[in-house]
Amino acid sequence: MEKKKFDANSFIGLLLLGAIMLWFMYSSQDEVTPIESSVETVTDTTKNNTVEPNATTIAVSNDSLSNLALQNQLGAFAYGAQTAKKGTTVLENSVLKLVIDNQGGQIIEAEVKNFKTYDSLPLYLIKDKNASFNLNFGTTDNRILNTKDLLFIPSLTKNGDNQVLSLKLKVSDSQFLEYRYEMKPGDYMVGFTVRSQGLSTVINGSNTVKLDWDLDGYRHEKSMKTENMYSTLYFENEDEVDYYQRDATELEETIKWTAFKQHFFSSILLTDTPFSSAQVSTKDLVSADENNKTFTKQFGLSTPLALQGGELNYNMSWYYGPTDYTILKGYKDTNISEIVDLGWGIFGFINRTVFIPIFDLLSGWMTNYGLIIILMTIVVRILMSPLVYKSYVSSAKMKVIRPELQAINERLPGKENAMKRQQETMAVQRKAGVSMMSGCIPALLQMPIFFALFRFFPSNIELRQKGFLWADDLSSFDSIFTWDMHIPIVSSFYGNHISLFPILASVAIFFYMKMNQSQQANMQAPQQEGMPDMQKMMKLMIYLSPIMMLFFFNNYASSLSLYYFISNLLTIVIMLVIKYYVIDEKKIHAQIEENKKRPEKKKGKFRQRLDDAMKQAQEQQAQQKKRK
Structure with missing residues (x-):
């Protein structure tokens, strides 16, 4: 069979026919907007081709998907x-x-x-x-x-x-x-x-x-x-x-x-x-x-x-x-x-019933809160002055009978005479109308006032951002000098500033304690063998207390330091007035001598039991001494 020869003309014709068909398809193509795969295609029933979905159709479809997601996530909510x-x-x-x-x-x-x-x-x-x-x-x-x-x-x-x-x-x-x-x-x-x-x-x-x-x-x-x-x-x-x-x-x-x-x-x-x-x-x-x-x-x-x-x-x-x-x-x-x-127990009670009403009363009359604190301090000191007076009278009485107490110590020295010495000392004090507790009680009664005010001022929002003199905020510290450098121990305990009111309060308390030292010395009986030297302890506290206040109050409310500064100044003035214009030691001495002449009052049950206990202890001590 004879092989068919390649027909070049036919091949060229096919290529031309293909090119014409491609050109016709491209020129007759409709322009279609891309649609996200999540949106369904809508078919027009009057024409046999696809049309672009409208905006409402897309929103409805998106809402359906969003609602489905919310349903899966939140359930009924x-x-x-x-x-x-x-x-x-x-x-x-x-x-x-x-x-x-x-x-x-x-x-x-x-x-x-x-x-x-x-x-x-x-x-x-x-x-x-x-x-x-x-x-x-x-x-x-x-x-x-x-x-x-x-x-x-x-x-x-x-x-x-x-x-x-x-x-x-x-x-x-x-x-x-x-x-x-x-x-x-x-x-x-x-x-x-x-x-x-x-x-x-x-x-x-x-x-x-x-x-x-x-x-x-x-x-x-x-x-x-x-x-x-x-x-x-x-x-x-x-x-x-x-x-x-x-x-x-x-x-x-x-x-x-x-x-x-x-x-x-x-x-x-x-x-x-x-x-x-x-x-x-x-x-x-x-x-x-x-x-x-x-x-x-x-x-x-x-x-x-x-x-x-x-x-x-x-x-x-x-x-x-x-x-x-x-x-x-x-x-x-x-x-x-x-x-x-405001403090617990009696401290809170004092603040609620005394200091808050006094402060509110004074703040109703004036707007300068520094002056309010000063007036409040004056009121408190006047109310406490009878206790200061009583303490001074006791101190004066002890000063008068001190030579007699010293004579008892010299006459009955040593530990073996301690009980006898104590009995005679108490007898002299009793005849003179002096009690060791008479000097301590006024100080103890002032302690609740001290601690109540320690809570009152830092908690009083009325003092917040109220200024007085160099202090721009009485609820915070009153710095007169600051520094940025961190000093480990100093910054932790003292801070990065110097407050002036704590310095003034420390100076005032130093002089107050200095004056009070002689008074307390009068209140003490002469130093007895084997007993701690209270005079040395008092001298130590004179210097230690101001230093403690200086460091401790440097970061505290300046209103508190202002109060203690004014309070100590007023106390010093009251003590000087009582000492030089109220107390007459000659009259006190005459009164004591008069008391000694009077018959001793019948002992109370407590004092009788105390005397009996001391007498029994003295007898036991004497028996032990004989056995030795």
């Missing part, structure tokens, strides 16, 4: 999340401004109006995510949700003059978890309700619903060290107010309120239904980081919430405001005023 939006709501009155975020339904800003920080900035207790409030709970479809991550739907209304903000996490229009805030005019206390409706089939009752509240305390005062020292977590458990200052601890008793106290300002959560138990915690952020200049302490509260019939129902309140005793005392049904550290 996806219903409200579909319409919830990010945003904030402001509640504000004349003293407090709160900004509440839709996300979490929590307060993200709390500004205490009418107050400024030490560097004249607005004073915030909450700002820039330093605080968190969250409810953690499980659902019946085995999800664990945190309210701080969820968007609430807000609704702002009025209840008379009160502003009411309701924020809801919705399962349906009639099923929701609600946070409700109610702010009154001119009040630091804000009503806060946590309740659920129709969620008994949604919230898993076998899981604990847990409330977590955390806050990092901002620095507000000039002395960060002092502010940190007075920053404490307080709580009331079973009608007893207690505090906690370190790490974390479990509280098994019921808790009525918890306060994160930052010296002069506090954040408090109160509840009408006491929490059954709680874990509270604090952390010292000043000591933890030497470079930290922003935060003082870290506070935390974690507590379970009880379900009632499968629902939450807690009526609570927030307090964001000053740690002012008068303001806090105004909330009658609570004990939150006890977070003001």
Whole structure:
């Protein structure tokens, strides 16, 4: 068979035909916009080709996918999340401004109006995510949700003059978890309700619903060290107010309120239904980081919430405001005023019943708080002057009978005569109308005043940022010289500044103790063998006490140093007046001689038992001496 030869003309024709067909297909092709694979293609029924989907179709498809994702993530709570939006709501009155975020339904800003920080900035207790409030709970479809991550739907209304903000996490229009805030005019206390409706089939009752509240305390005062020292977590458990200052601890008793106290300002959560138990915690952020200049302490509260019939129902309140005793005392049904550290027992009683009323009375007459402190000091010293007088009279009497006591010591020397010597000494003092305790009692009675005022001035917010002379803030130290260099021991105990009022107070107390030394020397019986030398101890204290005050008070409130400076000056003046114009030693000597002539009064039961005990001890001592 003959082979077919290659036809070149036919091959060229086929190539030309193919090129024409390709050109025709390209020129007649429709322009199509690319579509994401997640969007379905829509076919036109009137034409036999594909058309571009419109914007509405794409939005509907995206919403369907978003709703599906929310359903997978939030379960029943996806219903409200579909319409919830990010945003904030402001509640504000004349003293407090709160900004509440839709996300979490929590307060993200709390500004205490009418107050400024030490560097004249607005004073915030909450700002820039330093605080968190969250409810953690499980659902019946085995999800664990945190309210701080969820968007609430807000609704702002009025209840008379009160502003009411309701924020809801919705399962349906009639099923929701609600946070409700109610702010009154001119009040630091804000009503806060946590309740659920129709969620008994949604919230898993076998899981604990847990409330977590955390806050990092901002620095507000000039002395960060002092502010940190007075920053404490307080709580009331079973009608007893207690505090906690370190790490974390479990509280098994019921808790009525918890306060994160930052010296002069506090954040408090109160509840009408006491929490059954709680874990509270604090952390010292000043000591933890030497470079930290922003935060003082870290506070935390974690507590379970009880379900009632499968629902939450807690009526609570927030307090964001000053740690002012008068303001806090105004909330009658609570004990939150006890977070003001006025001292325990008798010290707190003296502050509440004496010093606070006196201070309020004087501050109603004048606005210069330095002068108020001086006037208050004068009042206190005048009230205490009878004790000073009594002490001086006892000192003068002891000075008169001192030669007789010295003669007894010389006549009955040695340890073997100690009991006899003591009996005769007491007999002379008794006839002269002198008691060793008469000099000690006035000093002891003044000690509660000293410690009460030690608590009163640093806790008094009225003194905050009030100046006097060179002190620009009577609630903080009054530095006249500062330095930046860190000196390990000096900076830790003394600080990086020099305060003038502590120096003046130290000088005044030195001269007071110097004058008081001779008086105390008169009060003491002559030195007896085997007894410690009290004169040497007193001389040591004359120099040691001013040095201790100088170092210890350098970082304390200048109002406290001002008080002690004025108080010691006034005491010196009173002592000089009593010594040179009131006490007449000749009259006292004549009175003692007259007392000696009188028959001795019948002994009381206590003195009789004391004399019998001394006599018995003396007899036993004599018998032991004979045996030897």
